[in-house]
Amino acid sequence: MNFDLSDEQRLLQDSVGRLMSDCYTFDQRRSYQEDNAGYSEAMWARYAELGLLALPFAEEHGGFGGGAVDITIVMEAFGKALILEPYFATVVLAGSVLRYGASEEQKVEIIPAIADGSMKLAFAYAEAQSRFDLFDVGTKATKDADGWTLNGAKGLVLHGDAADKIVVTARTAGDTRDMDGIGLFLVDAEAPGLTRRGYATQDGLRAAEITLQNVPVRSGHVIGDPEGSFPIISRVADEAVAALCAEAVGCFIKMQTFTLDYLKTREQFGRKIGSFQVLQHRAVDMLVDLEQSRSMAMYAAMMAGESDATERERAVSAAKVQIGRSAKAIGHQSIQLHGGIGMTMEYSIGHYFKRVAMIDTLFGDADHHLRRLAALGGLVDRQ
Incomplete structure (x- = not known):
């Protein structure tokens, strides 16, 4: 490769x-x-x-x-x-x-x-009960003479308060946790019956809670098969994970750079704190985590376009596991090595830590993807 x-x-x-x-x-x-x-x-x-x-x-x-x-x-x-x-x-x-x-x-x-x-768009897929299961969809789409009518609620719609149109997942058939019977609907943000409550997330971005009450959607605004869209949703999520892994690596690079600079300039007991061997070891640990994450993010990017869903899922889950673990390790080290200043809102390192913590959670945290990877037989097929 x-x-x-x-x-x-x-x-x-x-x-x-x-x-x-x-x-x-x-x-x-x-x-x-x-x-x-x-x-x-x-x-x-x-x-x-x-x-x-x-x-x-x-x-x-x-x-x-x-x-x-x-x-x-x-x-x-x-x-x-x-x-x-x-x-x-x-x-x-x-x-x-x-x-x-x-x-x-x-x-x-x-x-x-x-x-x-x-035009700005948002993707409304998460619901209160769904956690990391993309197929857990309770929002209902009912067929009528003019198209479809949507009823339900979506949470943590990233930048949903600024979107001009919102792609909504809704169930057209089956039970709440069935993989079949899920459709994708393109809804105007100002559509009657759609309400948005925007708010700031912990990492400084924006999101919205969206409520749908008898929201009309014309047939021409249905994306793909209204009863068979889960394979599309799954593929979109895999590519999103690969993109998030790359974003996390960018954050890790800055966190490691800022921490090294601080170790080289901060003095304690009359010496630069970077001269203390135990802190040098911790800085090396950060570099190891960064390089492991960089390699896995590159691998996820190369595999994101893989048509074989199983191979694609293995790659992105393995990358997400590494990113989640590195987010905690690099985040903890960078905050602790900065001391008290690392906890202040005026200094950037804490903002990077918040962002990588959010990335760890989006589309499944490290534990979720480790279970997914195990269910797929591991990163390498032993058969």
């Missing part, structure tokens, strides 16, 4: 890295967070100008035909900067639903608007 980047990918890496270095310092991030939207609309426009919003979509729909590795490059850079904008929600989550499930007419209507930055 070749992990080398192409010339185009190196150019993408350099351009995104420069943008983040120039426009997304920690102080600039705090100013963006104070905007009404909770992020910078100006930066969203810059992403559109650079083609980042169009990156994974097909060229015939106004995109650049990028793959999971290209998204990984962007997400790692975004992780280093702790971006606030709804890139993951719009391009990675809802965008992947469109790429794998939408009709040609739907793609032509929506994807160009995503690419130019004029």
Whole structure:
């Protein structure tokens, strides 16, 4: 498996890295967070100008035909900067639903608007009882003469309060925990009967609780098979996990860099604390965790496009296990080695720790994915 980047990918890496270095310092991030939207609309426009919003979509729909590795490059850079904008929600989550499930007419209507930055999307999949089980869907979709009617509630809809349209999972047949009988519906955020309660998450981003009461959806806004969309949902989740792993690696890089810098400058007992061997060992442990995570994130990116669902799931679950464990290990070390300043809101290290803790939880924590990996027979098929 070749992990080398192409010339185009190196150019993408350099351009995104420069943008983040120039426009997304920690102080600039705090100013963006104070905007009404909770992020910078100006930066969203810059992403559109650079083609980042169009990156994974097909060229015939106004995109650049990028793959999971290209998204990984962007997400790692975004992780280093702790971006606030709804890139993951719009391009990675809802965008992947469109790429794998939408009709040609739907793609032509929506994807160009995503690419130019004029439309933001969210993916409403989680419910109070579902925890990490994507197939646990209680929201109901009832067929009627004009299309469908949705009733139910969704939680932790990432950037759901800023979305123009929301992709909603709803049950059209079967029991709450059946894998069959699940549909995907594209709902206008201002549709009658849809209410949103936005709030800030622990990592500084935005999310929303969404209630659906007799929300009408036209037949033309059903994505894919209304009774057989779970394979699409599962594939979207796997690609989302690969993207989150890359974002976490970007966070880990910054956490390790900041901690090393602090060890080299902070003095205690008349000496730089980095000269104490026990702290050097802890810094080395951070580097080992970082490199293990980097390798697994690269592996997940390479396997995210795998058509064999079992092999894809093995790879992304193995990566998520490593990312979750490293998030705790690197997070604890970075906070402890910084001492009291690591706990303050004014210093960045705690914000990185909050973000990687959220990444560990999204789409299943390390324990969940370890059980999933075991059920799949482990990372390597022994048969």
